[in-house]
Amino acid sequence: MIFVSQFISFGIERFPPPDFEPGTYTMPQATKPLPRAHYWEYIDMALLLLALSLASYFVHKKRSRKHIFWLALFSIFYFGFIRKGCVCPIGSIQNVTLALFNNGYLVPFSVVFFFLLPLMFTLFFGRTFCAAVCPLGAIQDIVVWKPVKIKPWLENGLRIIPFVYLGLAVLFAATGSAFVICEYDPFISFYRLSGSVNMLALGGIFLVIGMFLGRPYCRFFCPYGAILSILSRFSKWNVYLTSEDCVRCQICDVACPYGAIASPTPISQENNPKISRWSIFGVIGLTILLTIGGAYFGGKLSVPFSKVNYVVSLAERIAGEESGKYKGQTDESKTFREKGGSIEELYADALKIRGNFATGGAIFGAFIGLIVGLKLIENRFTPQTNIYEPDRASCVACGRCYSYCPREIVRVRNLFKLRSIKKQE
Amino acid sequence: MTEEQTNKTANRRQFIRGGLRGAALFVFGAVTTLLGLQSRKERTVWQIDPNKCIACSKCATNCVLTPSAVKCVNYFPMCGYCDLCTGYFEPNPNALNTGAENQVCPVGAIIRQALEDPYYEYRIDENVCIGCGKCVVGCVQFGNGSFFLQVRHDKCVNCNECSIAKVCPSDAFVRVPASSPYIFRAKENQS
Known part of the structure; x- marks a missing residue:
């Protein structure tokens, strides 16, 4: 098999292509079907x-x-x-x-x-x-x-x-x-x-x-x-x-299949300003802690995460083969060795990518911590509202609620009336 | 809450939203400029570099399509038209005929046709070929290497990330411009 792959990467003209008598044989063209057109x-x-x-x-x-x-x-x-x-x-x-x-x-x-x-x-x-x-x-x-x-x-x-x-x-x-x-x-x-x-x-x-x-x-x-x-x-x-003029009938909330209608905030949230000030500091502090903690743990994930990378997994395989941990070769490691790549360079590349993963993982962890913190802040301090309305973030605008809202139905009916009156005039 | 207060809060909210919207637009502009500096007008497609390919047969099993969009191509100017084609026949075949037991190809996708003595033409039936590359190994090992694997773009659906490229052990899958979507072996490039 080693003999095979030594020559697999290039063609050698072992048998010269025949010279056919002119006119007896037309050599077929290797077709090149095109991908989906540019336009x-x-x-x-x-x-x-x-x-x-x-x-x-x-x-x-x-x-x-x-x-x-x-x-x-x-x-x-x-x-x-x-x-x-x-x-x-x-x-x-x-x-x-x-x-x-x-x-x-x-x-x-x-x-x-x-x-x-x-x-x-x-x-x-x-x-x-x-x-x-x-x-x-x-x-x-x-x-x-x-x-x-x-x-x-x-x-x-x-x-x-x-x-x-x-x-x-x-x-x-x-x-x-x-x-x-x-x-x-x-x-x-x-x-x-x-x-x-x-x-x-x-x-x-x-x-x-x-x-x-x-x-x-x-x-x-x-x-x-x-x-x-x-x-x-x-x-x-x-x-x-x-x-x-929301009548708080809650029909839109029932009609929405995606849980994207925000309900009126309970009155009990309007509590003591002193306590709420402390809870602001508490939640913001927690967010900062979550972000820092996320960065720390995210950086630690670089070793398992980087295994997804081709170069890193190849380097790990080669290292395992060198130290005798793995017996035999995979297609990947065999190809690498036959192409005569430098193992030191491979290790250096892999370490560099793992370094990138450490930085990226830390940013990833911090991002997750920040998002969780912001969710907590949002949960704690929803703006006061006394009506049902689609939540800006989670509403996907499917339009189901429109036909359910009694006020909307009245609005549309009035619109039609107005139009027919205008026509009569 | 008095009406004035409500209005004030609403105005403040609108102001903040407007500001954030502006900031987002700025970021989009920056991203577009950054990408514009290094973007290309034309889209890219996947192709196998035959000089890197080791014909490991993963193309046959890992494509999202069944059968795979990878097919064997015979590049005729390089072909030796051999009677004993090592891409067509098993090692030590019983007889040099089209009997299935003599063939390397597991699906019988290579059509062998006699020309003037002693030459034979080998065509690939792409509707049958599964892209396993067994014939490629044979041809490259003992022959001229006129067989090689290529992504056929009338079949390929051009996934954002090619699922064969992910498992290719020799890193042979590359993105090429859609206007020149094939990489043939060396002789083609020379001529």
Whole structure:
């Protein structure tokens, strides 16, 4: 086998190609079928812009669930089945990260476009991307059947997972180790109607759970949703029902399958200013502690995390073989040895990458600590409100609540009356 | 809370939101500029560098597609048109004919056709080929090395991260511009 791979890397002309009699034989050309044509990229980008604009229009101007639903079906069809999902805005986080940290990696313009455009729209219109443009969100949105409510503390706790996922995805992409989001994309194999049984099963499980627990991936895993939930907090426009004359009937809360309606704050929170001042210091102090603690433990994770990296795992294997810990060779170590790479250089590279993981891991840990702390602060100091309204961060603008709000129904009816009066005049 | 106070809080909130929005826009601008300096207009696709490939057969099993989008390519100008093709026949075959027991290819994707004596042409039926690379090993070991594995872009769905690239033991998977999506062996590059 060693003999084989010594020559495998280059062709040697052992048998000169025959000279055929002219005209007797035409040598076939090795075909080179081309990938999807270049102009499709522009069609994709134009359709993304169009879909986002339509979604924002349907959510804010039309206020119509029906229109949002049909747009979602279109997104499933085009961005899912036709475009087959890649590169999607969720996955593009990693391309952008890798390009920012690694000068050798050139990111195509369309990928940057797919990453940034939904962010820009969210900044102005809230999460209308999630509502009807994202193929992963859309497919979960249409399977919702009998959604159950989960306890607020559980919901709040689980909503930290997307930030952890985001942190990990950025860490692994920045160190050039792996694209974890793509690897565990639950619906891509469904859109391609092909893929490993595990991934198809994972997608199926998410869809079945999604019938009873609205949008499980979006709410508790999606790393892009984590970014959007931050941006939508200060979006210019957001989904609102009826700010002034809410009758507190709570029907919107029942209608929302995603637990995204914020309830009125209990009166008991208006307590002694002295105590609340102390609790401000307490929670802020805790946040700082969590951040520092997170940084410390995150840095410690560099050894297990860095095993994901190709160079580090190869170096560990080679080191194991050198010290006699492993017997025999893997394909990787054999190739490395036959190519005559320097072991010292490999070790140095691996140590450098592990160093990057130590720094990155510390930042990752600090980030998680900070997010947990901020969640606690938010929980402690929710702004006073006495009405039911969609929560800016977690509302995905599906538009279901509109048709349930009695005030909205009155508003729409009055609008129609006004129109018919105008017509009669 | 009086109305004035409520208005004040609402105004303050709006002001903070506006400020954060501006800050976010600034960050987006910075990211775009940074990436713009090193972005390329054209998208990239995955390809196997045949000079690094060791034909380990992982391409056959790790692609998200079944069968794999990786296929064997015979580059005819390098082919020796041998009667005893080591990419086609098992070592020590019973007979030099198209009997399945004589073939290296597990799926019979190589079509052997007699030309003028003593030459034979070997074509790959890409609809049958699974990209295992067993023929590549044979051809490179004892032949001219005109067989090599390539990602076929009429089949490849161009995953953001190629699942074969992740497990490739010789780091042979590279991103290439979509306009020149194939890397053929050396002779092609020379001519």
